[in-house]
Amino acid sequence: KQPAKIKILSEYFGNTKRIAEMGIEVRPIAVETVFISQSARLSHGLMVNDSLIIAAMQEAGISSLATNDRGLYGIDGLSVYTPSDVNIN
Structure with a gap:
């Protein structure tokens, strides 16, 4: 969205x-x-890459994810942590 x-x-x-x-x-x-x-x-309603992350996490028994991808918020059983040092707005 903001390649520069x-x-x-x-x-x-x-x-x-x-x-x-x-x-x-x-x-x-x-x-x-x-x-x-x-x-x-x-x-x-996830895209392929996001759904692969979720599936791999489920297989590994991982429930915490650090990401700046707001599309992954609200997934049951997933705790999302957003890095505070990244500002791409």
């Missing part, structure tokens, strides 16, 4: 490169997860 502002968020790429050092586990998405994600699309 997104392009200057270089600090976050540096943090992305340090994910393993932060103790964050990165898991692959299995084809079964893609099938399961259809339920989230139908229930909540």
Whole structure:
């Protein structure tokens, strides 16, 4: 929606490169997860990527998500935390 502002968020790429050092586990998405994600699309009107996140979280037993995506608010069983240091308005 605001590509010019997104392009200057270089600090976050540096943090992305340090994910393993932060103790964050990165898991692959299995084809079964893609099938399961259809339920989230139908229930909540989510786009594919968002529904994949929800499905992967459910499979892993994760209920907390840090995101700036307001489309993920209001999903039962999901606690959404918005980073306060990102202002793209």
